Amino acid sequence: MSYMPLRKNEKYLPWLCLGPGLILSLGIIIVPVFWLFKLSLYESNAFGQIKGFSGYIHFAEVISDPVFIKVTIRSFFWTFFVVSGTIAISVPVAIILNQEFFGKSIARIIVMLPWAISLTMSAIVWKWILNGEYGLLNLGLLDLGIIASSISFLSDSSVAFALEVFIGIIVSVPFTVVIFLSGLTSIPGDIYQSSALEGASNFQSFKRLTLPFLKPYINIAVVLNIIYVFNSFPVIWVITEGGPGNETDLLVTYLYKLAFRMNRLGEASVISIFMFIFLIGFTLFYLKLTGNEKKQGI
Amino acid sequence: MGSEMFWANKILFKNSLTVLIFFILGFESVGFAKKTLRFTVPYYSNKTQPYFESLAKQFEKKFPESRMQIEIVNWDVLMQKLTTDISAGKNADMAIIGTRQMPDFVREGITASLDNRLSKSFFQRFNPSILKENRFSKEIHGLPAAASARGLFYNKSLFKKAGVSKPPSNWKELLEAAKKLSSIKNIYGFGVQGKEIETDIYFYYALWSYGGEIINKEGLSGLNSPEAIKAANIFKTIIKEGYSQKGVTAYSRNDLENLFLSGRLAMFITGPFFNGSLKKKAPNLKYGIAPIPSGGKSITYAGSDSVIVFRNSKHKDLVNGFLKIMYENQNRIDFSKGEGFLPVLQSVSGDKYFQTFELKSFAQMMANARFLPAISGWEGVSEITKSGLQSLYLGKKSVKEALVDTSHKVNKILKKNKKAH
Numbered sequence: 001m002s003y004m005p006l007r008k009n010e011k012y013l014p015w016l017c018l019g020p021g022l023i024l025s026l027g028i029i030i031v032p033v034f035w036l037f038k039l040s041l042y043e044s045n046a047f048g049q050i051k052g053f054s055g056y057i058h059f060a061e062v063i064s065d066p067v068f069i070k071v072t073i074r075s076f077f078w079t080f081f082v083v084s085g086t087i088a089i090s091v092p093v094a095i096i097l098n099q100e101f102f103g104k105s106i107a108r109i110i111v112m113l114p115w116a117i118s119l120t121m122s123a124i125v126w127k128w129i130l131n132g133e134y135g136l137l138n139l140g141l142l143d144l145g146i147i148a149s150s151i152s153f154l155s156d157s158s159v160a161f162a163l164e165v166f167i168g169i170i171v172s173v174p175f176t177v178v179i180f181l182s183g184l185t186s187i188p189g190d191i192y193q194s195s196a197l198e199g200a201s202n203f204q205s206f207k208r209l210t211l212p213f214l215k216p217y218i219n220i221a222v223v224l225n226i227i228y229v230f231n232s233f234p235v236i237w238v239i240t241e242g243g244p245g246n247e248t249d250l251l252v253t254y255l256y257k258l259a260f261r262m263n264r265l266g267e268a269s270v271i272s273i274f275m276f277i278f279l280i281g282f283t284l285f286y287l288k289l290t291g292n293e294k295k296q297g298i
Numbered sequence: 299m300g301s302e303m304f305w306a307n308k309i310l311f312k313n314s315l316t317v318l319i320f321f322i323l324g325f326e327s328v329g330f331a332k333k334t335l336r337f338t339v340p341y342y343s344n345k346t347q348p349y350f351e352s353l354a355k356q357f358e359k360k361f362p363e364s365r366m367q368i369e370i371v372n373w374d375v376l377m378q379k380l381t382t383d384i385s386a387g388k389n390a391d392m393a394i395i396g397t398r399q400m401p402d403f404v405r406e407g408i409t410a411s412l413d414n415r416l417s418k419s420f421f422q423r424f425n426p427s428i429l430k431e432n433r434f435s436k437e438i439h440g441l442p443a444a445a446s447a448r449g450l451f452y453n454k455s456l457f458k459k460a461g462v463s464k465p466p467s468n469w470k471e472l473l474e475a476a477k478k479l480s481s482i483k484n485i486y487g488f489g490v491q492g493k494e495i496e497t498d499i500y501f502y503y504a505l506w507s508y509g510g511e512i513i514n515k516e517g518l519s520g521l522n523s524p525e526a527i528k529a530a531n532i533f534k535t536i537i538k539e540g541y542s543q544k545g546v547t548a549y550s551r552n553d554l555e556n557l558f559l560s561g562r563l564a565m566f567i568t569g570p571f572f573n574g575s576l577k578k579k580a581p582n583l584k585y586g587i588a589p590i591p592s593g594g595k596s597i598t599y600a601g602s603d604s605v606i607v608f609r610n611s612k613h614k615d616l617v618n619g620f621l622k623i624m625y626e627n628q629n630r631i632d633f634s635k636g637e638g639f640l641p642v643l644q645s646v647s648g649d650k651y652f653q654t655f656e657l658k659s660f661a662q663m664m665a666n667a668r669f670l671p672a673i674s675g676w677e678g679v680s681e682i683t684k685s686g687l688q689s690l691y692l693g694k695k696s697v698k699e700a701l702v703d704t705s706h707k708v709n710k711i712l713k714k715n716k717k718a719h
Contacts (some may be wrong), residue, residue, distance in 0.1 A: 153547070154547075155545025
């Protein structure tokens, strides 16, 4: 099918149609980013009212803040573990859900259900589950005789953070499975039949057929998950508020505390700019990477 | 045909635009026919909204040409809402905030001085020591909206079971009592708060009682002092010896309240508002209220919230009219009854509601009340202290190390912000 070229007087039609949406989107993106840069370069009071030019002072303050360094490293760990865990779980889950079996639709609904619940609500439920006295996890372990007395899961930062990573994975799986399922349905079924005739094992057809077909979907899932997870606020905030002692803080929770708990809006803006630059840079890098792969015909 | 279509579209476009403009104007005129008075109120309990809505009805009855909009906001996000509203110039006419948050508002010229707006006799009805906290450079910038003290709640049945005859009057007695109480299976002697709002204040109870200060005479942090070390050692001992609940850094004030309600916590410190929960959720629990243990000084923390009026409010007369309604005696009694707060008006403190054991115990403690220092940047000091205490309670830092480190960070903020008083 060939597309019809636009007539001369219709040359501007796409721009006319796209215009309002484009202006709105740019307004929504550019105005806050402009204010972010302004707040980072100016002295402002606790209420965001600009006072005077301060130059790079806020940048220097953020970079010399030891908590910021720790929080940055933790944010990268958080993103790496949650995204890799999510992908590792979602691929097999999507493959299973793509098979024909009894109760398939119910299984699909169960996997997708957490997606229908807001992230904050899921986090609140997990907070109850992990409660040190009456949490379901404690009660279950006590009933099974695995532990003798209840454990305070969230009082120690390393345990709390590991659990938060686990919860981060659980809440990210449904969305990722949806992406993979759409990828799997696009793979023609007959190629598996041919490969079976040629004597390919299940693992071989997964490695040689499923994975290459799924690769663009994995790419998009990685990019989107990194953006969502790196910016994710509710899980950490609801469960530990970044505590105890800033030890489960991520960049996004730390900048919230700086801005609205400590009234240091300038420094919070600097962190926000760093996050913005990282995500833009990462997305461009990743797009370039996947673009090169396409050119090479992988 | 093309040009006909063009003109048809143009007419259609014009008509649509006209309809749209009328639509918007129509909404505008409906929305702004009456003057709207906006009031941002933090959420105290599920009774907060109905109470303020009833005040709004009284106001609208008295000022039929106006309407009142009550905006209930959670405490956790109150500052976020006010900050964004103020920076966008879209703030309400009035708001209730913590009195300790006021210095930043006053310093930045956000609040209006109330001296010339209301009569002298109006101010004279307030409890002077609470009203004093709202005075900045001789001008009154807020009206006390809620006041509370803190006391030691103790479970009488558990005390009897452990053979503890009376509530501890000092920290040494508290340690002894907590030891006996925590020897009962599944019972915690004394609850230590290690998370969220007022975690720092829980520490200040001991600090103040030993004669320490949050900010010393030189205007620096009082955390690097012998009194602070004594206070920290008390909490450290309680945690180390297992007299408190396990994993204190996972417990907010609300968590401690729930633990006490379940009958598993023998003692902890909180305010009069907890009486309501006890009556509703654990009506059979026998409890007593005692002053906070002394370390040489008898103290309580007086927490108070204030109504502020924004300087950019264009409804001066309506604001005054509303405040007069809000501070009618009966309305104030109803507020205290709903939320369990102490009276802020002298004119109602004689009411029989405030003579019950639950509130009278607290009212008596108010004689030794300590307020938080009125400094700008308080929220930052509080947040840093909370973090420092958490690392102490977790055993990640020694007492000396945690206190010195926290005091350095606090001093950094203090030097940055000048005192507003």
